[in-house]
Amino acid sequence: MSNNWNKATKAVHGGIRRSQYGEVSEAIFLTQGFVYDTAEAAEARFQNAGEDEFIYARYGNPTVKMFEDRIALIEGAEDAFATASGMAAVSGALMAMLKAGDHVVAARALFGSCLYVLDDVLQRFGVEVTFVDGTDLDQWRAALRPDTAAVFFESVSNPTLEVIDIRAVCELAHAVGATILVDNVFATPVFSDAIAQGADVVIYSATKHIDGQGRALGGVILGTKEFIRKTVEPYMKHTGGSMSPFTAWVMLKGLETLELRVRAQAAGALAIAEAVQGHPALARAIYPGHPSHPQFDLVKAQMGKGGTVLSLDTKGGQGAAFAFVNALKIAVISNNLGDAKSIVTHPATTTHSRLPEDQRAELGITPGLVRISVGLEDVDDLIGDILQALNTV
Numbered sequence: 001m002s003n004n005w006n007k008a009t010k011a012v013h014g015g016i017r018r019s020q021y022g023e024v025s026e027a028i029f030l031t032q033g034f035v036y037d038t039a040e041a042a043e044a045r046f047q048n049a050g051e052d053e054f055i056y057a058r059y060g061n062p063t064v065k066m067f068e069d070r071i072a073l074i075e076g077a078e079d080a081f082a083t084a085s086g087m088a089a090v091s092g093a094l095m096a097m098l099k100a101g102d103h104v105v106a107a108r109a110l111f112g113s114c115l116y117v118l119d120d121v122l123q124r125f126g127v128e129v130t131f132v133d134g135t136d137l138d139q140w141r142a143a144l145r146p147d148t149a150a151v152f153f154e155s156v157s158n159p160t161l162e163v164i165d166i167r168a169v170c171e172l173a174h175a176v177g178a179t180i181l182v183d184n185v186f187a188t189p190v191f192s193d194a195i196a197q198g199a200d201v202v203i204y205s206a207t208k209h210i211d212g213q214g215r216a217l218g219g220v221i222l223g224t225k226e227f228i229r230k231t232v233e234p235y236m237k238h239t240g241g242s243m244s245p246f247t248a249w250v251m252l253k254g255l256e257t258l259e260l261r262v263r264a265q266a267a268g269a270l271a272i273a274e275a276v277q278g279h280p281a282l283a284r285a286i287y288p289g290h291p292s293h294p295q296f297d298l299v300k301a302q303m304g305k306g307g308t309v310l311s312l313d314t315k316g317g318q319g320a321a322f323a324f325v326n327a328l329k330i331a332v333i334s335n336n337l338g339d340a341k342s343i344v345t346h347p348a349t350t351t352h353s354r355l356p357e358d359q360r361a362e363l364g365i366t367p368g369l370v371r372i373s374v375g376l377e378d379v380d381d382l383i384g385d386i387l388q389a390l391n392t393v
């Protein structure tokens with residue numbers, strides 16, 4: 001596998017481990033364990049397992065390893081550890097590297113479960129966490145300290161789609177010696193260049209674009225070989241958050257079509273953003289890849305494209321938002337994103353309903369805000385449907 005090949009080529013061929021049968025499609029090694037010819041061979045494996053030797057599926061498995069190697073090649077990371085869900089990746093990466101007394105700085109605009117891990121779990125174990133407005137570099141500067149061990153943020157916030165300057169935050173955080181962990185779900189592996197931009201660790205919920213077809217939960221932690229094998233692997237393999245071989249196979253096949261799907265979905269999102277600009281039912285149409293986005297230049301430099309999600313702030317509060325959502329005929333009402341099916345979400349009453357109202361207001365999650373994850377349907381059909389639904393509001 002040449003490292004010079006582009007992501008789409010790596011996504012099809014990267015990490016493949018063919019069995020003695022020479023199968024074309026990746027095999028599912030649906031086995032939890034492995035047998036040894038002799039007691040001596042078992043002893044040797046447990047003492048020092050080689051790159052292509054496996055012991056137990058919680059530690060590693062050939063199908064899981066194929067997924068890890070493939071996504072690491074695509075992301076430009078030295079290594080990867082696959083996990084049972086995106087949250088197993090977020091919590092695992094943080095718990096593996098932190099200890100009581102450490103200090104963490106995190107952006108405030110976080111996925112609800114990420115907020116729970118940082119604001120509740122870590123603090124219960126004696127880790128101090130300072131939250132900042134991730135788009136304000138002065139707040140990062142003020143919060144970072146010589147004892148800051150880690151920095152955590154989602155590069156594009158959900159659902160208001162604010163973008164954090166990865167390069168600038170990494171420069172500030174590296175100056176105090178902190179490890180930078182970026183949850184890059186909204187950028188997707190297709191538009192991510194986070195490691196080159198300075199991130200030490202990149203995390204994905206594979207449940208989103210990597211599967212992209214709503215079938216399986218999964219996640220992955222990417223970083224240096226040292227971090228993945230010395231820090232992450234011991235924690236994950238002993239605490240139980242590893243990915244199953246069947247899920248790894250689903251995700252491997254997802255990676256083969258990832259670039260095609262994500263580029264088509266992003267093109268659809270941009271076309272919709274253009275079509276709804278200035279609609280009288282909308283206070284705001286938020287799409288990072290549209291010139292009306294306040295951070296459009298940063299988006300172009302950091303991701304190239306605007307991703308697959310847009311948010312529409314309807315005038316008239318929750319009533320207008322519900323009327324719009326209920327009038328849509330193509331997008332399904334749900335809470336996943338990155339799926340082949342367009343998905344519409346009302347964050348204030350679902351994904352972000354546990355946040356107190358003042359925090360929602362602070363994050364811009366208004367009662368009128370509707371998030372749309374753009375799928376793979378015909379773009380003209382989607383635009384027609386969204387416009388007819390807006391016209392009913």
Ligand SMILES: *Cc1c(COP(=O)(O)O)cnc(C)c1O
Pocket residue numbers: 085086087088090111113114154158183185186205206207208217218219
């Ligand atoms: C969905 C999501 C997660 C959690 O992933 P799961 O696979 O649902 O556990 C974490 N971070 C972000 C930004 C997400 O969108």
